[in-house]
Amino acid sequence: MxxxxxxxxxxxxxxxxxxxxxxxxxxxxxxxxxxxxxxxxxxxxxxxxxxxxxxxxxxxxxxxxxxxxxxxxxxxxxxxxxxxxxxxxxxxxxxxxATAALTEVVVTGVGRATEIRRSPVPIAALSKREMQLNANTNAIDAAVRGVPGLSAVTTGPNISKPFIRGLGYNRVLTMYNGLRQEGQQWGDEHGLEVDNYDIDRVEVVKGPASLLYGSDAVAGVVNLLPALPSGPDGQLRGEALAEYQSVNGLFGNSLGLNYQKNGFQTSLRASYRLAHDYRNAVDGLVYNTGFRELTVTGMVGVQKNWGSAHFYLTAYDDHQGIPDGSRDSLSRRFTRQVGEGPADDIKNRPLVTDRELQSYQISSLRQHIQHYRLFNRSTFHLGEGELRLLLGVQQNHRQEFNHPTAPSQPGLDLRLTTYSYDARYLLPAWHGLEITVGGNGMTQVNRHQDATDFPIPAYTLADLGGFGVVKKAFGALEITGGLRYDTRVVRWADFYVAPNPATGFSGAAGAGTVGSELPFPSFRNTYQGVSASLGGSYALGPRLTLRANVARGYRAPNIPEIGSNGLDPGAHIVYLGNRDFQPEFSLQEDVGVLWQSPNWEASAEIFHNYVQNFIYQARLFDAVGQPVELVPGNATYQYQQAAARLYGLEISVNIHPAALPWLSWRSGAALVRGLNENAQLLERLGAAARYLPLIPPPQARTELRLTAPVHASRLADTYFRIGLDGVARQNQFYAVDGAETATAGYVLLSLGAGTTFRTRAGRDAVQVFLQADNVLNTSYQAHLNRLKYFEYYTASSNGRSGIYNPGRNVGVKVVVPF
Missing domain, CATH: 2.60.40.1120 (Carboxypeptidase-like, regulatory domain)
Structure with a gap:
């Protein structure tokens, strides 16, 4: 400082x-x-x-x-x-x-702006236009459609957590315009607090990015980038957006404004989305999956000869239903909880009425998430060098209401405050060397508020790291390498819990309180790690590029992994941590081949990743093989640590014949395998423990798009497209104690069309997008759908278990730029 x-x-x-x-x-x-x-x-x-x-x-x-x-x-x-x-x-x-992407320039995961095809680290980018073509509920779902190797763990339509090449949670660093997202992202049911309509571009780093970002980027980075003002000087520009989706009756509205003049820039966007429970052919309307979300984003900044400075302020407020999957055993209709503890007879809960299922009113059993960000991004031209700074503060207030007899009493009530800082200096080029040095880190304070459930302790965290990156071109060969050192200090004091006579529930208490317990004894530990990366790209002429990279990643254990000892009410899971966990270290090798020509482009990437001290969840069973329920009606999971190995490949082909400029055919496929290297577990349980949990099955996507030639008409960008998503059966899953089960494969058909109406002056007046997903209303369960395991019975009347993914969805989106 x-x-x-x-x-x-x-x-x-x-x-x-x-x-x-x-x-x-x-x-x-x-x-x-x-x-x-x-x-x-x-x-x-x-x-x-x-x-x-x-x-x-x-x-x-x-x-x-x-x-x-x-x-x-x-x-x-x-x-x-x-x-x-x-x-x-x-x-x-x-x-x-054309739709070529290999020449695009990215800024995430590299020290300086770099073309995708020359980056030694596999990087993909997705534009706002591509996201608008789909009927997405959140930005992660949009990115999953367009980036092979990226998948998501979902809990209903509005909660998606990114997984890159089989790794997720705190191993994937999610950022908003370069500011790391910090909002209790360790939970399955914790989504991203961003405005889907505000995102102009998504950049995804596939592989260890610890070199530039430190811990929590060991699997990669997803950077959600908003747009800067782009209109002519002195003119107020913007867009109004309206959207409807049939599968859950979603109504979305957004208004964005931007203005710039003489280097002054400002923008403002407000968005509101409302949805009731989603529908599929097996379950009908899935109870308590609706949501109500309001976001406001503002920016003010200057762009001058000396550089630039931009200040961002965002506010996010979301009410999200918490599904639990309880049903009537014969009719399979959903039921709702009305009692607690011994008074809650799960098999005799009242049925949810059709009116409740179709209502836009959020149930009293819900999440309420408020997230605020204030940060500054600045760039200063210092001679031929450049200094880039990022300073920010964000606060996440998460409440999960799980008491039907006391609807206003939150079970989980956490307030997380995070201070982030990043400084990097781009030295002037010297004898062809491009050198970037810098440091970044954060300080966190997480505190319980008016809670009755305490899955993690109240803690303080301090994180700091420094790095250096060097890039050098030797003709067609570009070499990039770097080194980083990180340290993280985690600590918390003794945290007591005792019955609160005023509420009838447990609450935080002092050491001398009658009946108090100590679920979280005091803790302090320092985690340290070295990250490194070395790779390069070689251009074999103007069309063929080879690239390779080897990287060592580092991740300190997160708070739930070392400190959990309680119920997460939104997940209906009791988590148990391990205070003796060591940091994870990964060694990943990537090799890629990229081809680009006027008629087609293609890429193929293979990777191998060995992770030391890999941390994962395993369901806890007793000595006779029965699931442990420390809290009745809730599963118990305990974190484990062992070595792991992941490998796989991604392939993409994009055909756009120069002789047929109106035709585009895109295809992509991804495969990842995750092997458990826990020797003791393998010796005791054999094949059931062979694979890692939460590994996506092999999948492929192909899309044929026809775009009308540009003429002098009032219509532009008119397109029609047809897509197929194929997902193979997942037989290679973590089968210990029934923690996961096999998942059937499926194929989904999608159709889309759209056009842009223009004024006589040639400016866009109205953009219309139509999209139909799962056109055949296929009943399926994605392997990473967490609702798949929300089942209270060993057998069901219709032979189906758990909750299925959304059914047919017809969406319409209208954008009016001005």
Whole structure:
């Protein structure tokens, strides 16, 4: 912090870098103007929108430093040019009407802006346009559709937790515009507190990213990026959005505004979504899966010759039903809890009425999540170098109401406050070396409020790490390597729980309280780890690129893994931790081949990942093989630690013939295998313990898209598409004590269409998207659907067990840009 303060004091002397203005035009292959295309320097706030004639002027560009300048527009493949800005420089772009992605520039997981095909680390990107084509309930579901190797654990339609190559929870770092997401993400039923409509782009790093981000990025990174203002100077721009989805009656509305003038930039978005219980052909309407969500996002900043500074403020408020899956044994209709403890007869609960199932009113058994962020992203041009800073604070207040006899009394009530900081300096290029050095970390304070259930202790956490990354080009070969050191201190004091006569439930108490217990004795530990990465890419001509990377990742155990000792009411699971756990260390090797031509592009990636001290959950059984229920009606899971091995591959092919510019055929497939290397468990239980839990089955997706040629008509971007999602049967699962079961394979058909109505001046007036998912109303259970295991009976009247995934869903989305 002293160094950062000193830099601010020296800024008046340092910020004297010469800047220039770059102008030019954006045209298609027929040399027709591409109106309102975006021209930007990825990874910075430098960007501008071309006018209706395709002309642009980008001021404030630092001179004498080689930059990557990217032009992009909907329906065209982005084009990147390396430029050395000088006074009077003109750059003209020619965009091809294609969907190529390998030339896209990403900023996540690399020290500097890098083309996807030249990154040694496998990275994928998904644009807002691609997300808008689908009827998604959240940003993670949208990314899963477009990124092979990315999957999600789900608890109903609005809760999805990202898994990358078979690893998830705290092993995947989720970020909002570079700020790590911290919101009790250890729970199955804990979703992401972001506005789905606000996301302009998703970037996914597949593989250890601990080098740049430290602990919790051992499996990869999902970075959700909002858009910066892009309209002409002095004009208020924005969009209004309305959406409906049939499977759960979802109504979504969003209004976004943005404005910029003379370097000043500001934006504001407010979104509201409301849904009742979702439907499928087996279960009908699934009780208590509705939600009500309100988000507000604001930004204000400046873009000047010296750099940029942007401040973000977000507010998120969500009421989410908590399903438990209880039913009538004969009719299989859902029932609801009305009593507690001995008064709760699970097999004789009252039936949920049709009116309740179709109501938009959220049940009294629900989650209430409030999440607030305030952070700053700044960039300072220091001569030919660049300093980037991120400072932020966020607070997550999570309440889970699980007492039907006291609806206003939360069971879980946690308030997590996180202070994050990141500083990195991009040194000027020296003899072809691009060097980035920096450090980042966070401080956390998590406290129980008015709770009756205490699955984890109240704790304090301090995290700090420093890194260095070096990149060097040797002709067609680019080498990137780096090293990082992290330290994390976790501590909590003795935490007592005792009966509270005023409420009739348990509550936090002092050491001398009558009847008090000590579920969380005091704890303090320091975790340390070294991360490293070395890789490169080699261009065998303009079309074929080879790349390889080896990385060592580090992850400190999270709080539930070391400190759990209680019921998580939203998950209906009692978790037990282990205070003696050691950090996880992974060693992953990646090899990839990428091909790009005017007619098609393809990529193939294979990986192998060996994890030391791998931590996972295992259901607890007693000596005679019966499930342990420390709290009646709730399963008990205990965290385990052993070695693990994961390997697999991802393949994608995108065919877009130059002779048929209206045709695009995309296909992708992913396979991951997870092996348990716990020798003692394997010797005792054999094949049942061979595989790791929560490994997605092999899956593939193919989509044929037809896009109408661009003419002088009032319609643009008109498309029709048909897609198939195929998921194989999962026979390789963690079968110890029935913790997981085999999952049948399935194929889902989807259809989509849309168009854009334009004004006479050529500007978009209305965008319409129609989408039908699971067109044949197939009954299926995804292997990572947590509701699959919500079953109270060993046999059912219809032969079906657990809760099924959503059925047919028809969605319509209307966007009105202005």
């Amino acid at each position: 002293k160094i950062i303060a000193l830099l601010f004091l020296l800024l008046p002397q340092l910020l004297i870098a010469q800047v220039v203005t770059i102008s030019g035009s954006v045209r298609d292959t027929r040399q027709q103007a591409v109106p309102f295309a975006s021209v930007a320097v990825p990874g910075t706030a430098l960007g501008v929108t071309a006018d209706a004639d395709g002309h642009f002027s980008l001021p404030g560009v630092p001179a004498n430093a080689v930059l990557r300048l990217q032009a992009s527009a909907v329906g065209f493949a982005p084009v990147v040019k390396n430029v050395e800005p000088v006074a009077g420089l003109r750059v003209d772009f020619t965009l091809m009407a």
